[in-house]
Amino acid sequence: DVKVTQSSRYLVKRTGEKVFLECVQDMDHENMFWYRQDPGLGLRLIYFSYDVKMKEKGDIPEGYSVSREKKERFSLILESASTNQTSMYLCATNPGLQETQYFGPGTRLLVL
Amino acid sequence: SQQGEEDPQALSIQEGENATMNCSYKTSINNLQWYRQNSGRGLVHLILIRSNEREKHSGRLRVTLDTSKKSSSLLITASRAADTASYFCATDAWDGNNRLAFGKGNQVVVIP
Numbered sequence: 001d002v003k004v005t006q007s008s009r010y011l012v013k014r015t016g017e018k019v020f021l022e023c024v025q026d027m028d029h030e031n032m033f034w035y036r037q038d039p040g041l042g043l044r045l046i047y048f049s050y051d052v053k054m055k056e057k058g059d060i061p062e063g064y065s066v067s068r069e070k071k072e073r074f075s076l077i078l079e080s081a082s083t084n085q086t087s088m089y090l091c092a093t094n095p096g097l098q099e100t101q102y103f104g105p106g107t108r109l110l111v112l
Numbered sequence: 113s114q115q116g117e118e119d120p121q122a123l124s125i126q127e128g129e130n131a132t133m134n135c136s137y138k139t140s141i142n143n144l145q146w147y148r149q150n151s152g153r154g155l156v157h158l159i160l161i162r163s164n165e166r167e168k169h170s171g172r173l174r175v176t177l178d179t180s181k182k183s184s185s186l187l188i189t190a191s192r193a194a195d196t197a198s199y200f201c202a203t204d205a206w207d208g209n210n211r212l213a214f215g216k217g218n219q220v221v222v223i224p
Contacts, residue, residue, distance in 0.1 A: 004154070035214075042200070042216035043155075058211070090154055098142050098204045101212060103154035 002027045004104035006091055012110045019078040021107050023091030029102075030095065032074035034058075034066065037088040037106075049074055081111045122219045131188040133218045135201030136181075142204050144177055145212070146186050149198045158186075158199075191222045 007022035023032065033048040035058075045058030047066040055066050063085060067075040078085055088108050092101040125131050135144070143162045147155040161168045161177045161184065168175045174187040188195055198219050202212040 040216065043214040045211060048211070088152075092155075100145065100157045100160055101155075101202075102157070103147075105154045106152070108152070 002029075002093070002102040004091060004093055004102050006089075006104040006107050008107050009105060010108050010110075012112065013078075013081050014112055015082060017078075017081050017111075019081045019109070019111075021076040021078075021089055021091075021109070023074045023076070023104055025072055025074075025093040025102070027093065027095070027102075028071065029093040030071075031093060032068065033092040033094075033101065034064075034074065034076045035090045035092065036060070036085075037090055043090065046076065081109075083111050085109065086111045121216070122221075124221045124223065125191055127191060127193055127222055127224050129191055131191050131195070131220050131222070133186050133199055133220070135184045135186070135215055137184075137201075137203045137213075138182065141179075144175075144184050144204075145202045146173075146175060146184075147200045147202060147214075149200065149217070151197070155200065188220075191220075193222050193224045196220060196222045 003026045005024050013019050031050055034046045035043045037043050044060050046060055046064050047055055047058050049055045049068045052068055052071050065077045088106050090106045091104040094101045141163055143160055145160045146158045148158055149155045159170045159175050161175050163179055172189045177184045198217040200214050200217045202214045
């Protein structure tokens with residue numbers, strides 16, 4: 001079974017803090033994704049990566065950056081957290097183009 | 113980007129009844145996927161139907177796809193309390209990139 005883990009289930013941060021969300025997968029998948037999920041808005045793609053050191057902007061990249069130094073790990077970085085980044089963050093992976101995405105359990109981030 | 117839209121948004125049924133939800137999308141696709149999300153958790157893939165398929169079954173799930181109407185339906189037969197969750201459809205893009213566009217989700221409550 002594919003296993004996708006996220007570093008924290010719940011996180012509370014202060015406005016202006018730098019926040020790191022980590023995602024690790026154990027299935028050697030090429031592709032990794034970061035989404036945020038908000039009530040009434042569904043899932044929105046922040047960034048994704050097709051390979052190590054490769055990244056592409058999704059639909060809402062502003063205020064975020066990512067890092068993929070190793071194939072199994074994809075990090076989402078909030079350079080200076082703001083209250084409007086309070087959300088559920090979901091990491092996903094898939095082995096190839098247009099295939100099923102496998103999701104981590106999510107990190108619920110609260111920015112005060 | 114295109115986006116799946118589920119309908120109805122919320123559904124409440126008795127255990128044992130069938131639950132049907134629909135998804136519409138705007139542009140041509142290669143495949144359409146349905147996911148389930150239990151409260152506060154990540155998404156779990158249920159079923160993928162390709163654009164050249166009209167119907168697919170998996171256990172108590174039945175998915176149909178009508179590409180002429182740009183719509184899909186998910187039927188859960190003989191529902192159980194454990195089916196209480198949000199259900200999302202997701203479509204890929206015909207141009208072959210690896211992005212999925214998710215609908216806003218459909219909340220299903222199965223009353224024991």
